[in-house]
Amino acid sequence: MGIVDRALWVKTRDAMQKRMLEDLDVGYLDPDIYHVLQALFRRGESFPISSCSGRITIVDARMPWHRKASTVIFKKHTAVEEGEVYTVLRSSPPTTRLWLVATGPIFHISTLTLREAAAILRIAREAGMKHSGILSISRRGIFVELKTGIRVTNLLRAENFTIEDIRELVRVANEALAEGKSRLAKFYDLLTASEKLT
Amino acid sequence: MGIVDRALWVKTRDAMQKRMLEDLDVGYLDPDIYHVLQALFRRGESFPISSCSGRITIVDARMPWHRKASTVIFKKHTAVEEGEVYTVLRSSPPTTRLWLVATGPIFHISTLTLREAAAILRIAREAGMKHSGILSISRRGIFVELKTGIRVTNLLRAENFTIEDIRELVRVANEALAEGKSRLAKFYDLLTASEKLT
Numbered sequence: 001m002g003i004v005d006r007a008l009w010v011k012t013r014d015a016m017q018k019r020m021l022e023d024l025d026v027g028y029l030d031p032d033i034y035h036v037l038q039a040l041f042r043r044g045e046s047f048p049i050s051s052c053s054g055r056i057t058i059v060d061a062r063m064p065w066h067r068k069a070s071t072v073i074f075k076k077h078t079a080v081e082e083g084e085v086y087t088v089l090r091s092s093p094p095t096t097r098l099w100l101v102a103t104g105p106i107f108h109i110s111t112l113t114l115r116e117a118a119a120i121l122r123i124a125r126e127a128g129m130k131h132s133g134i135l136s137i138s139r140r141g142i143f144v145e146l147k148t149g150i151r152v153t154n155l156l157r158a159e160n161f162t163i164e165d166i167r168e169l170v171r172v173a174n175e176a177l178a179e180g181k182s183r184l185a186k187f188y189d190l191l192t193a194s195e196k197l198t
Numbered sequence: 199m200g201i202v203d204r205a206l207w208v209k210t211r212d213a214m215q216k217r218m219l220e221d222l223d224v225g226y227l228d229p230d231i232y233h234v235l236q237a238l239f240r241r242g243e244s245f246p247i248s249s250c251s252g253r254i255t256i257v258d259a260r261m262p263w264h265r266k267a268s269t270v271i272f273k274k275h276t277a278v279e280e281g282e283v284y285t286v287l288r289s290s291p292p293t294t295r296l297w298l299v300a301t302g303p304i305f306h307i308s309t310l311t312l313r314e315a316a317a318i319l320r321i322a323r324e325a326g327m328k329h330s331g332i333l334s335i336s337r338r339g340i341f342v343e344l345k346t347g348i349r350v351t352n353l354l355r356a357e358n359f360t361i362e363d364i365r366e367l368v369r370v371a372n373e374a375l376a377e378g379k380s381r382l383a384k385f386y387d388l389l390t391a392s393e394k395l396t
Contacts, residue, residue: 167358175261
């Protein structure tokens with residue numbers, strides 16, 4: 001196709017791979033995601049730019065999608081316990097809007113060709129990452145986002161609003177997280193299965 | 199590029215335009231969206247496949263993204279009142295999980311070329327539809343999704359869970375809807391401004 005500058009793309013990929021290995025060394029990498037990132041690098045025409053294995057957060061914001069005007073006051077990539085949420089609630093002012101948010105896995109990937117982008121999208125869809133697509137195309141690469149529809153945002157507290165019993169909301173957040181992790185595992189399985197085919 | 203079959207694409211576009219006019223005649227069309235659909239058809243290399251101006255729903259589902267195993271028991275494209283939500287709550291069995299969901303506008307568009315897809319994505323991003331991308335590329339067209347990050351899903355009821363005072367949740371849903379409609383208005387303004395440029 002000739003849209004992407006191959007030399008520039010390979011240089012960026014190699015730099016990203018180096019950074020991932022450094023992040024691994026210093027313990028920055030989410031252990032749920034490392035093997036998936038490795039499998040993406042192994043494909044040759046793809047590399048991960050950023051990723052998340054799925055997480056539960058408590059966000060102080062008017063609305064959960066207001067990124068700039070919001071603060072993440074709690075973040076965890078594994079199941080949460082009620083006590084953790086109560087601790088955050090006790091230490092926060094009573095008038096802010098607090099949201100308990102759970103999201104599935106997300107990947108931003110750069111591919112060298114449209115063909116490779118299509119192949120990655122096919123695998124992602126099969127794994128249940130149905131909200132995936134190409135975000136932009138430039139000489140720096142084909143920029144692909146892989147995402148599930150998994151997302152719950154429950155209001156925990158606001159002015160004149162409070163949840164007495166958070167048990168069900170914590171249960172829901174943990175269920176969402178688990179469903180995300182299981183799609184991530186399927187994505188990894190399909191990625192490695194596609195390696196054996198070629 | 200030659201990826202898309204032009205004759206097939208034009209035939210599909212003309213059929214979709216005919217269907218839109220029929221939908222308009224029988225009153226199926228959301229009045230908040232008709233002028234945007236028209237502006238998309240006027241571009242020549244784009245046509246809308248499906249769209250929503252933003253809406254508030256009450257969904258009976260284990261999780262709000264379980265499309266097949268869920269039932270939409272209430273749907274409205276304008277602001278809701280507390281009474282409407284209480285009416286739904288009164289008429290639903292007490293053990294199901296009910297979610298109050300508000301979402302921003304969404305469009306599925308087919309474009310003839312990658313260049314047109316990129317142009318539409320640029321306009322959508324500028325209007326605040328930041329979760330937009332190309333979902334697939336085939337001879338039938340470049341399939342583009344335009345979407346905001348606007349989405350709240352609040353649990354209204356579950357086994358052992360109920361919200362006593364729904365005022366704040368209704369307020370949040372209406373705020374989300376309004377924010378979506380304002381981005382839709384901006385998208386329309388940018389679409390028509392880009393017409394004048396060419």
